[in-house]
Amino acid sequence: MSGNKMNEHDFKEYLAAFNSRDYEKLHSKYFHPDVKLYTLGYILDGQKGVKDFYKFFHEYIDETIGFIDFHPIKNGFFGEVSMSLKAKKALTPEITKAHGFSRLTPVPEGATYDTILFVDYRLKDGKLHQIRCAEFI
Numbered sequence: 267m268s269g270n271k272m273n274e275h276d277f278k279e280y281l282a283a284f285n286s287r288d289y290e291k292l293h294s295k296y297f298h299p300d301v302k303l304y305t306l307g308y309i310l311d312g313q314k315g316v317k318d319f320y321k322f323f324h325e326y327i328d329e330t331i332g333f334i335d336f337h338p339i340k341n342g343f344f345g346e347v348s349m350s351l352k353a354k355k356a357l358t359p360e361i362t363k364a365h366g367f368s369r370l371t372p373v374p375e376g377a378t379y380d381t382i383l384f385v386d387y388r389l390k391d392g393k394l395h396q397i398r399c400a401e402f403i
Contacts, residue, residue, distance in 0.1 A: 272389065274336040277345055280394075281331050287324060289317055298393035305399045307369050322365050326357040327373065334382070342388040342396075351379040 272280070283291045293313045303310040303319075310316045323329070332348040357373040373379075381401050388396040 271338075271392070272343060272387070272394075273338070277336050277343065278333055281333055281347070285330055287320075289320070293317060296394050298390050298395040300390075301394055301397065303397045303399075305397075306367075308367065319367070322367070326353060326355055326361070328352045328354050331383075342386070345383075345385045345387060347383050347385060349381050349383050353377045 280292070280296050283296065293316075297313050297316065299313055301313055301316055303316050308319075310319050328351070330350045332350070333345075334348060335346040337344040337346070351373075353373040353375050356375045357370065359368070359372050362368050362370040362372070384400045384402060386396075386398040386400075387394055390396075
């Protein structure tokens, strides 16, 4: 990454770090300390909020994000990605509520889901500062 820009290569490296669950690399190299992630009807605030959510979510759900396209814009980029989810174990309403994510849809063990996301990534100081996800089904 150079300056306040991420290029397609950087984005693919970011996706590889996400898919390998390299949370330390994600937070040190890619996420701004004040990152905000808008996803699944929630706003995850700061690196800790994002990390806590994904550590919880990935305990139950195997998530893989695939590269489709990269569209640079003035203050960031849009990423078009595929998302594949598979439940490693049941994600029940009781579990989601206990972790503060009661609006998440319960998922039975073994269930799968595939979709396309268009993600608006905005940068600050060369790192991901605002991430907003839109799903196409």
